[in-house]
Amino acid sequence: MSSKRADVAHERDHIDTAFNWDDVRLFLILARTGSLRRAAAEAAMSRSALMRHIVHLEQRTNCVLFRRTKQGMVLTEEGEKVRTAGEAMLQQARLLSHVSQRAKPGLRSTVKLGITEGLGTFWLVPRILDFSLAEPTVQVSIKCDMRPPDIEGLEVDFAVQLERPAASDLIVTRLGWLHIAFFASERYVRSYGAPETRADIAAHPFIELVANQIPSQALQADVTREDHRAFVGLRVNTSSAQVLAVTSGAGVTALPTYARALAPSLVHVARDFHIPRDIWLVYHPRAADLPHVRKAIEWVKRSFDPQRYPWFGEAYIEPDKMHLLAAERGSLFSDFQAAEAFR
Structure with a gap:
């Protein structure tokens, strides 16, 4: 040519x-x-x-x-x-x-984990030391975000989320259950009383968490027929702000039942209300081929093991029993009494 x-x-x-x-x-x-x-x-x-x-x-x-x-x-x-x-x-x-990254000699392997903001901040991050001690050569990047990450595009190696993804090429397993109940602070209850049933919630300022994977509209429909603007006293977009608000006495809110073990000053109110949510472990098959990712996945599974942490089991456990269960199982929360420290 x-x-x-x-x-x-x-x-x-x-x-x-x-x-x-x-x-x-x-x-x-x-x-x-x-x-x-x-x-x-x-x-x-x-x-x-x-x-x-x-x-x-x-x-x-x-x-x-x-x-x-x-x-x-x-x-x-x-x-x-x-x-x-x-x-x-x-x-x-x-x-x-x-x-x-794997081809570079001497470089620490990195595992990227996506998790909902509340479970990440208040539950998984306090347990990171367990993994770090067992796998000192692995760097962990935890993305606490209510937006489900793009697992197909490998934005993260795996994720813990409350909504099951529709994608068929991902590996999805049930990690446990998240049980939701109503709480208020001791300070609030002393000043304004405690709602005894879900029907009483409309008479109290409600702290609403507005975020992806949080069906707040369904919750409102379940507990009250009041106008949405009358029902909600405070609206926040992060679980940390929600916890700060309720422990400060700003009103009543819906939290996972294990919040009672994190913050013993929280009072379980409207005891006829309970919503179970699924917790899903989702990962890309290619990411799971990496040994350090598999080790991180196993660590997350242990962190939600209902045998050790029964509040993640299918059976509903009264929040008032959480603190006793935590004490029986050792200092599960001693390093991170976040809600109490924020008061």
């Missing part, structure tokens, strides 16, 4: 790969959230800065990727195609990162 013909063939087969990866990454965030405001908050940048990346990607692809609607930012047909390609790029990039 002549040099000229080779040049022509090269131009014909050449694929333009000069895409800005930040453009693609931010595009995927906006596609997932469907909201410019939420996407900008997640990306920690202004909405105008985010839109500049989207416009730049539209210029590179020569197509409109989103339509603005009353419901938010909706992908066009071309946008759906770009999302499919972008998600594939993201997954391959993360797989490449896994390989490259």
